[in-house]
Amino acid sequence: MHRSTPTLVTFRLFVVVRTALLAALVLHRRVTDRDERGDVPGWVLITVMTAGLVAGLWAIAGPALEGMLRQALDSVR
Structure with missing residues (x-):
């Protein structure tokens, strides 16, 4: 070997x-x-879908995240 x-x-x-x-x-x-000029609709779609996902997640998880943030800040004080 x-x-x-x-x-x-x-x-x-x-x-x-x-x-x-x-x-x-x-x-x-x-x-x-x-040449990426023809890909503008794709980028717009990605941006709109990302904004929609963030808004949806924020609506669902917003109260829980706010509670976690408040608890973390209160523990620092």
Whole structure:
């Protein structure tokens, strides 16, 4: 069986990290090179849906969160 030397392990780690960085760079270039003007309706939909989710969660969990905050602040005083 072949034993890994520290140099070989370091080299393999370097190759893996370098490959990951190159893949990330290629993906970043692909994403940033696109024309995103046509994606405005998608971003608007995401924003509206997020606002709706926050409002819904706030309506459901608001009283419980307010009670927890008051209890935490009262314990600090």
